[in-house]
Amino acid sequence: MGTATTAAAVISARELVVRRGGRVVVRVPELELAPGETLVLLGPNGAGKSTLLLALALLIPSEGELRVEGEPVRDKVATRRRMAVVLQRPLLLDRSVLENVVLGQMLRGASHKTAEDRAHTWLGRFGIAQLSRRQARTLSGGEAQRVSLARAFALEPSVLFLDEPFAALDAPSREAILADTAGVLADTRTTAVLVTHDRDEAASLGDRVAVLIDGEVRQIGAPEAVFSAPADPQVALFVGVETILPAHVTEVSDEMTRLDVGGLTIEVTDVPPQGDRFPLLLIAPTDVVVSRDDASGSARNRFSANVVRVENIGRVVRVVLDCGFPLVAHLTRASVRELGIAKGVAVVASFKATSPHLLPRRRPGVSTSTRV
Amino acid sequence: MDLIAQGLVEAVHRLATLDPEVLDAASASLQVSGIAVLLSLAVGMPAGIALALGAFPGRRLVLALVNTGLGLPPVVVGLVVGVLVWRSGPLGSLDLFCTRGAMILAQFVIALPEVVGLTVVAVQALDPLLRLQIAALGASRAQSLSILASEARLPLLTAAMAGFGAVVSEIGASLLVGCNIKGDTRILTTAIVTEADRGEFGAAFALAAILLALIFAVNLTVTWVQQRPRPL
Numbered sequence: 001m002g003t004a005t006t007a008a009a010v011i012s013a014r015e016l017v018v019r020r021g022g023r024v025v026v027r028v029p030e031l032e033l034a035p036g037e038t039l040v041l042l043g044p045n046g047a048g049k050s051t052l053l054l055a056l057a058l059l060i061p062s063e064g065e066l067r068v069e070g071e072p073v074r075d076k077v078a079t080r081r082r083m084a085v086v087l088q089r090p091l092l093l094d095r096s097v098l099e100n101v102v103l104g105q106m107l108r109g110a111s112h113k114t115a116e117d118r119a120h121t122w123l124g125r126f127g128i129a130q131l132s133r134r135q136a137r138t139l140s141g142g143e144a145q146r147v148s149l150a151r152a153f154a155l156e157p158s159v160l161f162l163d164e165p166f167a168a169l170d171a172p173s174r175e176a177i178l179a180d181t182a183g184v185l186a187d188t189r190t191t192a193v194l195v196t197h198d199r200d201e202a203a204s205l206g207d208r209v210a211v212l213i214d215g216e217v218r219q220i221g222a223p224e225a226v227f228s229a230p231a232d233p234q235v236a237l238f239v240g241v242e243t244i245l246p247a248h249v250t251e252v253s254d255e256m257t258r259l260d261v262g263g264l265t266i267e268v269t270d271v272p273p274q275g276d277r278f279p280l281l282l283i284a285p286t287d288v289v290v291s292r293d294d295a296s297g298s299a300r301n302r303f304s305a306n307v308v309r310v311e312n313i314g315r316v317v318r319v320v321l322d323c324g325f326p327l328v329a330h331l332t333r334a335s336v337r338e339l340g341i342a343k344g345v346a347v348v349a350s351f352k353a354t355s356p357h358l359l360p361r362r363r364p365g366v367s368t369s370t371r372v
Numbered sequence: 373m374d375l376i377a378q379g380l381v382e383a384v385h386r387l388a389t390l391d392p393e394v395l396d397a398a399s400a401s402l403q404v405s406g407i408a409v410l411l412s413l414a415v416g417m418p419a420g421i422a423l424a425l426g427a428f429p430g431r432r433l434v435l436a437l438v439n440t441g442l443g444l445p446p447v448v449v450g451l452v453v454g455v456l457v458w459r460s461g462p463l464g465s466l467d468l469f470c471t472r473g474a475m476i477l478a479q480f481v482i483a484l485p486e487v488v489g490l491t492v493v494a495v496q497a498l499d500p501l502l503r504l505q506i507a508a509l510g511a512s513r514a515q516s517l518s519i520l521a522s523e524a525r526l527p528l529l530t531a532a533m534a535g536f537g538a539v540v541s542e543i544g545a546s547l548l549v550g551c552n553i554k555g556d557t558r559i560l561t562t563a564i565v566t567e568a569d570r571g572e573f574g575a576a577f578a579l580a581a582i583l584l585a586l587i588f589a590v591n592l593t594v595t596w597v598q599q600r601p602r603p604l
Contacts, residue, residue: 059504077512085508091501094523103519104509155510 009070010035010159010191011056016064018048018055018215026052026062026215033159036189040206040223042196044238048215049195050163056193057085057161069158081108084157088164090144092136092151097123100136101151108155115154122150126180142173149181153188160185160192166201178204199239203227211235229357236282236359242318242328243283246361249276256353262325267300270358279358287355288329290319291348292339299350303327307345310336317341321349375573382574383581391578396555397563398582404472404550404559405540408479412487412535415480417528420491421517425503435492441485446478447544453478454548470551475559478545483535490534494527495520526598533594540587560586 011033018026026048033039041049055062058076066073073079084104092100101119106112123129126146131139136147145165152160165181166174182205185192194205202209203223210220211230219231230236233244249272250265251258259266259281272279289299303323311318316330319341327349331341341347386394423434455461457468457477468474498520506516521528543561550557552566560583567575 054504057508059507077510080508081510083508085505087501087505089499089501091499091505093502093506093519107510107515151509161508 008035009033010068011193012065012067012070013056014065016052016055016062016066018051018060018062020051024215026055026212028052028064028217031210031217031220033191033193035191037207038185038192038194038205040194040196040202040209041212042199042202042206042209042226042238043212044197047212049197049212051215052212053161053163053193053195057083059085082158083161084152084155084159085161086145086148086152086163086165088167090141090148092139092144092147094137095135096132097128097134097136097139097147098132100147101132101154104151104155118154118156119150122154123147125153125184126150126177142169142177145169145173145177146180149177149184153184153190158191160190162192162194164195164197167196167198181205199227211238213238230282230359232359233280233282236357240284240286241282241357242285243281243288243326245281245283245325247279247281247358249279257358264303264324266356267353268356268358269354270356272358273360276358276360278361280361282357282359283327283351283355285318285328285330287351288321288327289350290321290329290331290335290339290341291350293348298352300353302348302350305347305349307341307343307347310341310343321347323349376577379573379577383578386575386578387581391575393554393563393575394578394582397558397560397579398586400472400557401540401559401561401583402586404475404546405479405536408476408539409483409487409532409535411476411480412483413532416484416487416535417491417521417531418517420488420531421495421521423488424492424495425520438485438489438492442489444482444485445544446482446542446546447548449478449481450545450548453481453545457549469549470553470557472550472557474549475546475557478549479539479542482542482545483539486535486538487531490531491524491528494524494531497527498523529594529598533591536590537587540590541583 009032013028013031016026016028016031017024041052043049051060054060056066058073058080068079068082093103098116098119101123102112102115105115105118110118120129120132123132126149128143128146128150131143131147136144139147149165166178169177178201185205196202206223208220209223209226210217211226212218213234218235219226226235227239230239230241236244245261247259247261247266249257250260252272255269257268257270257272259268261281266281268281305321305323305327307319308322309320317333317336319329319331319336321327321329329349339347423431423438453474454469456463457466457474458464459469468477502523503516503520506519511519541561543565546557546559547562550559550562552558552562558566560579564576564579564583567579
């Protein structure tokens with residue numbers, strides 16, 4: 001974003017607007033997709049990710065300029081025939097697996113022989129060659145989604161749209177199919193757009209991540225850049241930063257910014273944005289270290305704290321601390337047991353000066369999205 | 373009871389000897405109802421798909437009319453079609469009154485709401501996202517419709533069956549517009565009434581047996597197609 005439209009872009013959108021019942025649900029000033037890249041549209045439910053994907057795939061109406069491989073879209077059907085779409089549900093037709101994979105290719109003018117050969121190749125690639133004669137409606141969810149992916153890749157699209165294709169699968173199928181898809185995307189260098197609300201999925205598949213909130217791309221960049229330096233508090237919350245504190249800059253030196261948070265001093269290496277004296281301080285829960293005594297560690301910021309709440313949230317335990325300001329830490333179950341963490345227990349919380357991130361308190365205008 | 377027994381004996385006799393009157397009525401029934409149903413499928417299926425998928429003002433009103441049409445009394449249809457094809461009526465110049473053509477027209481009107489209504493239900497039962505997926509595969513509008521119809525093929529067969537059932541057992545409309553001419557517009561149902569009126573219960577039973585056998589044969593075929601086991 002922020003660069004001029006280049007002929008090389010597989011998809012380029014300008015001033016793209018999607019309305020539903022007259023209301024604007026997605027507004028994207030500019031978005032480009034470079035050949036071979038996987039762009040992940042990440043965001044909470046209802047953010048407009050799927051709507052944006054369907055608009056880019058020409059499956060719902062949109063306003064604005066949309067170019068596919070440099071050409072403005074004149075004939076939607078013809079342009080769709082250069083794309084492929086995999087949705088959350090496999091949506092196979094009530095035919096055999098082979099016929100399902102063949103149909104789209106035939107609609108695009110492939111000969112039956114070519115289509116069948118390609119279908120067998122891709123069914124094999126997704127590990128389901130043995131299912132080609134089965135009726136699609138007899139497949140399991142995981143098998144059906146593999147067929148749906150094989151069907152899409154067999155079309156050899158210029159751009160592949162994946163709308164939460166792994167979301168409805170059980171954990172083991174999900175991991176296996178995710179790994180296969182990542183492998184195929186890497187091998188074929190297929191340009192792809194993937195919608196997900198799963199940060200791990202975004203990190204493992206995306207070359208770039210665009211965070212959508214309320215129908216706007218709030219930030220776009222390499223996954224590690226987006227996750228470590230979210231552009232605004234809502235993005236921060238979505239990428240997992242749970243502690244967002246209003247701070248007061250008391251001193252800025254070459255190496256360190258000193259902040260006052262609720263009467264306590266916090267030192268960070270990040271520089272206040274635009275010289276803002278009242279920025280927001282963001283601390284990721286994985287950056288917080290919790291111990292029972294003050295002896296160990298080299299972290300610059302150390303605070304006595306009380307445990308306010310302990311919550312099991314899947315693989316980690318979320319611990320809410322009161323250090324004079326609220327602070328959230330994620331600990332493993334083992335650490336929680338070892339440290340005897342429970343509500344009311346006194347602990348020491350610490351984090352390095354390099355971990356927190358500073359944001360302006362007011363979110364700048366819509367066009368915050370920057371190419372990182 | 374004697375009457376029934378006599379009638380059944382005569383029915384068997386007439387069937388065994390291929391009574392021409394019975395055969396004429398049976399073939400007229402098949403022809404009139406068969407053509408009427410095929411026409412109603414040709415018009416009703418695309419209309420039903422369009423109604424199921426389309427968004428246009430008055431769509432609900434049309435759907436309500438179609439549903440009302442499901443209970444349309446055949447005799448009322450016969451009356452209206454009769455007035456239309458009557459020699460001085462708007463379609464009088466076509467000279468259809470008292471012909472199989474007029475009966476086909478009336479039965480078409482009776483079958484059409486059945487086919488449209490059941491097609492709407494069949495298509496609306498499909499996953500709404502399927503349309504999107506089919507478009508994404510690269511289908512044109514016409515290709516999409518034909519793929520969707522093929523997806524809904526089982527319930528669409530039910531629509532065909534219901535349409536046939538509605539017209540083959542209908543009597544009021546055919547009597548009014550076809551005039552029940554022996555050897556021409558006399559079909560199984562009108563022949564049954566005629567024979568029963570004359571006290572010819574044997575003939576009436578024979579015709580009734582054929583009518584039931586015809587309905588059964590058509591439904592058996594369609595059910596067989598619909599329910600045949602699919603290879604795993």
